[in-house]
Amino acid sequence: MLASEGSADYTLRIAPTTVELDRSHIISTIGYNGIAPGPVLRMREGNPVTVDVINATDTPELVHWHGMLIPPEVDGTEEEGSPLVPAHGQRRFQLTPGPAGSRWYHSHAMAMDDLHKGAYTGQFGFVYVDSGSDPGKYDQELFLALKDWEPFFTATMDDEDDDTHDGPLLEKPATMNTDPDGLEVGSMTYSINDKALGAAEPIRVREGQRLLLHFLNASAIENRRIALAGHKMKVVALDGNPVPTPQLLDSIFVGAGERVDAIVEMNNPGIWILGSTEKPIRESGLGIVVEYAGQHHQPQWIDPPKARWDYTIFGAGGSSSPTPEKTIELVFEKIPGGAGKFNLWLVNGKPYPHEREFLLDRGTRYRLVMRNRTDDAHPMHLHRHLWDLIEVNGKKTAGVIKDTVVVPYYGRAVVDFTADQPGLSLFHCHIQQHMDYGFKALFRYE
Numbered sequence: 001m002l003a004s005e006g007s008a009d010y011t012l013r014i015a016p017t018t019v020e021l022d023r024s025h026i027i028s029t030i031g032y033n034g035i036a037p038g039p040v041l042r043m044r045e046g047n048p049v050t051v052d053v054i055n056a057t058d059t060p061e062l063v064h065w066h067g068m069l070i071p072p073e074v075d076g077t078e079e080e081g082s083p084l085v086p087a088h089g090q091r092r093f094q095l096t097p098g099p100a101g102s103r104w105y106h107s108h109a110m111a112m113d114d115l116h117k118g119a120y121t122g123q124f125g126f127v128y129v130d131s132g133s134d135p136g137k138y139d140q141e142l143f144l145a146l147k148d149w150e151p152f153f154t155a156t157m158d159d160e161d162d163d164t165h166d167g168p169l170l171e172k173p174a175t176m177n178t179d180p181d182g183l184e185v186g187s188m189t190y191s192i193n194d195k196a197l198g199a200a201e202p203i204r205v206r207e208g209q210r211l212l213l214h215f216l217n218a219s220a221i222e223n224r225r226i227a228l229a230g231h232k233m234k235v236v237a238l239d240g241n242p243v244p245t246p247q248l249l250d251s252i253f254v255g256a257g258e259r260v261d262a263i264v265e266m267n268n269p270g271i272w273i274l275g276s277t278e279k280p281i282r283e284s285g286l287g288i289v290v291e292y293a294g295q296h297h298q299p300q301w302i303d304p305p306k307a308r309w310d311y312t313i314f315g316a317g318g319s320s321s322p323t324p325e326k327t328i329e330l331v332f333e334k335i336p337g338g339a340g341k342f343n344l345w346l347v348n349g350k351p352y353p354h355e356r357e358f359l360l361d362r363g364t365r366y367r368l369v370m371r372n373r374t375d376d377a378h379p380m381h382l383h384r385h386l387w388d389l390i391e392v393n394g395k396k397t398a399g400v401i402k403d404t405v406v407v408p409y410y411g412r413a414v415v416d417f418t419a420d421q422p423g424l425s426l427f428h429c430h431i432q433q434h435m436d437y438g439f440k441a442l443f444r445y446e
């Protein structure tokens with residue numbers, strides 16, 4: 001959208017940059033405004049803003065505003081028809097931020113077999129949309145983005161996605177395709193924001209303080225579990241939306257693309273590590289030190305008790321909303337790629353693009369039944385709409401509002417939404433490689 005002359009409210013300049021994870025790891029990537037993550041953008045809900053996107057790279061780019069209810073022309077995906085920001089060009093966008101809460105912006109470019117593009121780069125950052133009525137009952141507010149760096153192809157990917165459930169494998173096919181898998185993507189190094197564990201200034205706290213932590217999993221590759229040693233975290237919002245029943249937990253699970261907001265009471269003086277519960281990931285950078293005043297010793301880690309992640313515990317009790325008039329069934333499958341190639345991902349038997357298969361009537365309430373017939377957990381995201389989580393693996397809930405839901409391996413997730421955002425809307429797995437190799441679909445209004 002073209003807007004008026006004059007300077008924009010926000011400017012994002014996409015350009016090559018370096019990120020010093022620690023003294024021995026300086027990563028060359030592409031970032032916003034010379035840093036990665038980009039600046040935390042604070043916007044007021046409902047107040048229109050202009051954003052100039054300057055692309056100082058050699059390839060066209062797209063900036064997607066994840067979790068916002070905005071038209072396809074500014075949403076930032078090629079599939080929805082958002083305009084590209086040309087190489088060495090610029091474009092002005094106008095959008096009305098909302099709803100309130102933790103949102104984020106990131107590149108929506110395809111990467112395919114180029115691990116220096118799209119979500120593999122440093123093109124990500126928080127947007128916090130203020131409602132104007134934030135009670136602010138905390139002493140410190142921190143924005144913590146989890147990130148993987150130095151991606152590489154691997155034939156032996158070993159992930160912790162089995163974390164997502166221990167329930168019945170409702171969607172496990174009777175006969176399995178046992179062909180060998182194709183190459184997947186792993187990472188060498190990790191960070192919270194732009195620093196590896198031990199390289200950042202510690203989060204300095206005092207006993208009795210309350211911290212509001214905004215987590216974002218900006219990984220292109222994996223879902224993550226995070227803990228703060230010596231403390232519990234009270235989850236108050238998922239994907240930026242307050243939950244009906246906050247829960248005090250030993251660790252949290254954040255799917256790729258998801259956000260979790262948690263309050264932590266600083267009630268256990270010491271020097272602690274906040275980071276990945278997976279030792280090799282934490283030791284390769286995914287963590288930050290939390291230091292109480294007056295403490296002097298080595299940062300400590302304590303493994304939290306093993307727990308399965310269950311979105312449904314954050315919901316309201318009682319009955320969920322009435323069954324919508326229309327149901328859309330979505331079946332996810334993988335075609336193993338074999339040695340040296342890539343897996344192909346299918347939605348209802350086909351990789352992207354489909355042909356006018358997902359049609360929405362404006363104003364109608366829909367139920368999406370996502371059946372994951374693969375051995376990976378997939379963080380599924382629908383652009384420009386909010387989901388009301390109804391059920392995960394047969395367990396019902398109500399009032400949990402999300403834009404991204406990790407569908408457990410061989411499992412099922414059910415969400416409802418109202419089709420009230422005319423225009424094309426992209427539905428996809430938030431793992432870049434899965435999205436690039438077929439795992440997406442376009443919803444359109446009739």
Ligand SMILES: [Cu+2]
Binds near residue numbers: 439
């Ligand atoms: Cu996926």
